[in-house]
Amino acid sequence: MALVKRTVAMTLLLLACLTVPRAAVAQPAQGGSPKQTNEYVPISQLPPQDQLPAAPLLIAAYSFVLIVFFLYVVSLARRLSSVQRDVDRLGATLKPGSKP
Secondary structure, three states: OOOHHHHHHHHHHHHHHHOOOOOOOOOOOOOOOOOOOOOOHHHHHOOHHHHHOOOHHHHHHHHHHHHHHHHHHHHHHHHHHHHHHHHHHHHHHHHOOOOO
């Protein structure tokens, strides 16, 4: 059962990593090296292939963090319930009047 859960978790992590938008990958301009300037150029004046939208990257980052956080909380809850079962079992085996 643990192997299935680990496989599902790894699959979700892999999907989260692979869903980064292709627009986030910088591609060089066609026909040679891109022209570089040392001056500030507003993004509205850049050609579309040089613009890097921030929203898809931000969504991908938040999705990744939320998935990892959710998996951590689920793991913590499982371990805590296991410890609670052990404490309950230990309390049931000890009698109230016996010495430890």
